[in-house]
Amino acid sequence: MTVQVSRRGLLKGIGVGIAGGTLGALGFGDLQPAAAAAVRPFKLAQMRETRNTCPYCSVSCGVILYSLGDRSKNAKSAVMHVEGDPDHPVNRGTLCPKGSSLLDFIRSETRTKYPMYRAAGASEFKRVSWDFALDRIATLLKEDRDRNFVAKNGDLTVNRWVTTGFLGASATTNETAWVTYKTVRSMGALVFDNQARV
């Protein structure tokens, strides 16, 4: 009987486990229980590595987020380290001082995690729903556009709206950036960048 290694490096064939493989064949079979006993009290620690893009500038360096815990189970996962992605053609594993401090960015207490609203005259921000926030943004955009839209410059049709600006994100895909561009430009907005250049 033969044990065949597949192209994927997996051992095919029955009896490998039963025979104890090389260890048993060479007469070291009695070491196996000791090896098993040595690790029995321990629990496997899980770690995830996730690729992402640094949100700071238009260079868009690749980063790897190292997190503890498993997404699929009830355990709460937490990012514990951020590092440049060595496979990314832009930065080859390097990061600038801003990128290197991304972990503090993630854990920052002042990080905005949901829409916040400070009503006129109020002294504090309050958490609001996305519906509220989007309605409010749309209303203000429309008001400003109605007031300041420039259709003509003399005889020349220009259709421009320069009193409101729009910033897209650096980590969006090409497709998202395209849709953002079409949406914003179709309103006539000229002050537009698909990138938060900090």
Place this chain on the structure above:
Amino acid sequence: MARFFKRAPSKDGADERASDESPAKPREPEWAADKRDALKPDPDRIGISGAVPFVRLPQPDSLFAERAARFRALAPGHPLAGYLDFLGRIAEAQAAVQALYADGTLPAPEPEGDLAMRAEHGMPALSRALLGDGRPFLACLDALLARLDLTGAPEAARDALGRLSAAPPEDRLDLATQVFEGAFPVERMAECVFVSAALQVLVAGQAARLDAKVLKPVADGVCPACGSAPTASLIVAWTPADKARYLSCSLCGTLWNHVRIRCTACGSGEDVTYYGLDEVSKDVQVEACGTCHSYLKHLHQHRDPALDPVADDVASYGLDLKIAEDGFRKAGLNLLFVS
């Protein structure tokens, strides 16, 4: 990429002429120009390059000696101490046999034309054809068996050595061919270890003489030099490839680049998790793929440069036992430790 950052030669030739004419300025000595060049910004110095090298060919002169030293360092107090000591002796014998070949007495790898054709058709550079009529291999195996000191090893190991020494040449060559092809006869597992050890010396010597530039990716998890499965995955800390991942070939010891966070067996990057036993070592993990349910040892050589793919794969056997309980299968091969 680094080229983009390099400054073009200065275009202000006019200024230079002007200053040449001025009698106040003495002529610069030649070394001054060199010094000025040294002060120019040069991103290459910080080790970034556009692409990491695809392969690092084995260095047999140090490979086996360092492996033997690693086995010796790992053995004391380890649950598998006896086996680590045994493999340490095999690695020492491999290093001794390798020393015989240091003067270049190994037969040459395949002819240039063959290599080009193999690369063109996406085949690994070395094949079992290099065993040829078997003379180089049999000489290598004899030299290894003669240098192997098995005092104190279990009877089964010494018996296997005796059986292999007594076996006819055709039989040994047949075994070597099977090992090269990744087929292990279960009833001769013990003899396969010695045959593999000799084969490793022979094939590493051949791979070391290849031209790294002719090696092209063959397939995921297949060595571009000899077509074998990887033993382990290493995160390295070399200057042009800091923290890149390389797979270590089980047969020839060639290291080849494989993108990180991507399964080496099925190529999926969807559900890759790293497991480890923090109490034992934080530098040895497994990369487990939730798509094909296989795993490969993942060694953080950038944190501990002493880690050896073969030796530490054996030493972290406990991790194999633990991860197997979770239903993962090993997608790597350790010729000295088939389990």
